[in-house]
Amino acid sequence: MSQTAEIINEELIRSLAPNQNAITNARKISSSGGFITLYQTDGKDLIFGECKGSGKSNYQTSVDFSGDAPVFRCSCPSRQFPCKHGVAILYEWVNGKTFEVAEVPEDVAKKRDKIEKRKVKEATTSQPSKTSLAAAKKKLQKQLEGLELAETFVSDLLNRGVSSINGSSSTSYKNLAKQLGDYYLPELQAIMMEIITAAEDLSKQPDDNEINRLVALCVRLSSSVKKSREYIQIKLESDNVALEDTILYEAMGGIWKLSQLREIGLYKENARLIQLSFQVIHDDMHQANIETGYWIDLDSGEISRTENIRPYKSAKYIKAEDSSFGIYYIPDLYRYPGGINRRIRWEGMEQKELEEKHYSEILAKTEESIGAAVKKAKNELKNTLSKEACAMLFPFERITFAKEDGHGVLEYQGERIALKETAHYPETCKVLSVVPEELLERGALLGEVFYDNSRRQIYVCPLSIVTESAIVELC
């Protein structure tokens, strides 16, 4: 899907810029005449120019629209991608500056060639080579060894008791966790570190809820170890190292490439998606902000999620995601392995404004009943490797509030379920209680279903409300 620079507009720039600072700085560069030269190719599939910067020589900046998505290139040393110069040249275009017509520069032409060659290579080589097969096996073997370490850790911790960690044992556990970094098991390493940190905190300030969370983490770690070991052993015995549609790969810390997802058939063509909610979750276990969006597939009704993971340390170099209000037409939608709320990704897409019919389509895709939705959710939540909550679209006739403590109650066809906030969405119930009453009648509510241990009950944490004419976000 080739594009041209004609698609550049403010909205596109905002969606491509890594953060607000980049936009502000890019605007400054553009308004202060930072670009000395500006060029475009005849077909407008490439814009490029020379920009003044703090370095001795000027920076060569270009934006290439010849592929599925715009490709930014700049000779500046910034780690931020795209850099402010890349964003600034887009502003030059939007501001109607004159771009002289020129040939594609040699270095860009070379890079384009390289991409083409890589694509051809990827398309022709479907089978892994002998070397990569051996390397994959070696990696699996190494992971197996790492799993032994993790198991020893859980076993040792449970034998001694999770609340018995002290200074010296915590140091040796930390060393163990560091070692796990050599075994290609980053996710298990993150859980281990979280357990150790939480246990250290517990030794300073005992807390029953925290102890239970810690035990639950141990269970999660142990389950991951067992299931992963089983999975690896089968792979090694059968001599088949190809990736499969299983969440274990990610549970061990593997990162899917889109090409891998395509290989195992985890993609869908021509998807239509609408975002129902967006929130930034602070995930201390992974030391990252996770920009989480819940999306509905207008054809299947499936609720999927996007996750843009921005580690605290490098957040400013990674493009931030934001809420989206349109309908996305996605030629190739990639789906990660999983149950409810699979993670999804895409490269190219076309965004259009929402029309009223789209809201009706969303409302037609709600769960059949509260009971049926909860049943599905329970099946998901039972799995120790699943997330603690799963998002579902509930239909409702009305949302009311309990006389006793003011908590929200969602009602549909005689069934009622209580609404309650979670740690990730602490304010949404309060927000729901002050929205206009017309929003609380006959609509759909996107909510995360979760099990509350202390009350032994299933609750829904409200995220957004869908009506015939709007999506009202509560977070």
Added chain:
Amino acid sequence: MDINTFYELRTRLYATAAAGCGLIEEDFRLKRAIEAFQPMAAANKVFGRFYQMCMSLFTTENVAGTLVDCIALADALAVTQGSFQDNSECVEGCKEKNEIKLQPQKMLHSTLQDLIDRLTADKRKECKYNKNDTERILDPRIFPIFIDSLIKKDRALEEIAEVIFPKLGDGVIDLLKEKINYEDTSAKNKTAYYVRLISKFYGEKENDWYVSLVENEENPKSIRIEAVEALGCSMENAQKLAELYKTQKAAIKNQVLWVLAKLNPPEAEDIWKKLIEKYKESNDKYIYASKSDICAEFVRKRFLEKMESWEEAYQKAKNGEKLSLIHQYTNREEITCMLGRKYQFSDCFCMIADKLEMMRNVKKNLTKEEYVVWKADINQVLILNLMEKEQEYETLVKEVYEAHKDFYFPARFFLALKELKEEAFEVFQEEIRLYRYDTLQVLGNIRYNRIQEKYLLEWNHPACYEGFNTWDESRICAFESIPESYFSYLTETDYIENPANRMPKFQIQYTLNRTLWILDPAMLGLEENSREYERCKQTLISFAFQINKVYSIGNEIDRIERYYMNGDSSEYRGLVTNYVMGVVSQGRFSSWELRYLDRFPMTQGEKQAELIDLKKKVSQMSEIKQGLREDVIKVIDMKLQRIQND
């Protein structure tokens, strides 16, 4: 079947994991929980498996592994058992709680987060808000955070509250009341401020509540003090305040005095009378602040005594003695306190202007700088009085100005701006040129208010207003949009170019620096890319270019660099030459002065031409020392060489 036995067993499994399973054989509570669960095992296959698994904890070698499996299964079973049906008695839309209803808005998460970040930012960090924010704050995701943020005592936030609270009705009062912490008895109880906010926005509507807060002695002192201040919202409370003065003690009583001074009700006459009869120095500040005639008479007497002592000092100074009396800050503060809120004192204002004028003319008496500070402070008192919107103060300003134009022009011009807005530039066209220093002092207090989208004339309140909540009064609207007469006055250069009107050198420099500062859109608080910002920026740029030609002071080239870097390269020709000539003519120079040559978007050829031109002009400068001239030329040559090498 008792399902509780299952939950009890699950709890025991967690407890074992927490305490350690190394000595599980001795864990009798776990054993008992498993035994109690046994009847459940027969009821269902999964429970049966769970029971067997728990039993194996005492026989297996891998206790930890089995324990984890037991907990994992128990968790899964717990989820399966979890019910969802809620049978609470409900009401629709929180009607009973009289809660306000807010309108959710379609807003990007980044916009939402940016506003939340500003609202929750540290008080010391200056956050700007605009009119759009007032709409956004009505979103239910933001409004509760906004209510919390009001405790920061941020003026802009209160302005927003002023705009949005009327839209939301009286439900907000309850929200504000909920924020008050009655448990915190410390003087730093910040939540007491919510009382002041309620009084500010809902005034006498809550009179009974303020009285109840003051009278309940169990309430923290900070809250009671704010409640007294709140009673000052209405003259209706005068009688109550007079009663409180009799019944309350210490800090509460003093606060009542402040409020009575501000309200000046007839009910307080007896109180002032007694205070003067049984005079104590500690009561001076209340007496000075009061507007009552009885206090005014007392203060006049004190003021005249001061003036007499000044006269004595003046006579001594004439004989060559160095004065110290009127230089003291405390003295100035006391006199400004005396003059504050005294519309009856036109003779005193004239007297002090006379005295200061007189003393200024005696050497070792009042320095030029000290005179300027005195003048600014006395004018400030008049200006703050004008903010109170009472006719008597306007008459006072006009009277004293007629008698002492030179001294009271700042207050008079302020009044003119208040009454006439942009027309003030026309009506006072001669005076604003004659008293350019004073005019710039007043204009320097104009700021653009992004919430009201107006230019406001702001003034800090002086010490004589201690104890008063004068925020609202200390600003008046100057104009909606900057008038052309304002720009044309500021950008004129007659005082440099016309030999008849030419100011002394130091005054030119001050005037130009101050003017550049006043015209700076960032200083004015304008929002980038707005129409007003662009107007102001254009005026600033053209003025900067103009003064670069006629009297470069350095500041103008900084403004050009900051606001105008996208011009045609030829437009920057001559800027550096004029700037460097200005510097060199003051007898100083360093290679650093040529930095602008690299900063402006000029071609190599243009830079070379600029340097050659500069070299020629410097070599023709006869008024500078030979050594300096040689140094400058040497640096220019080196720079030329470097450009050629590049």
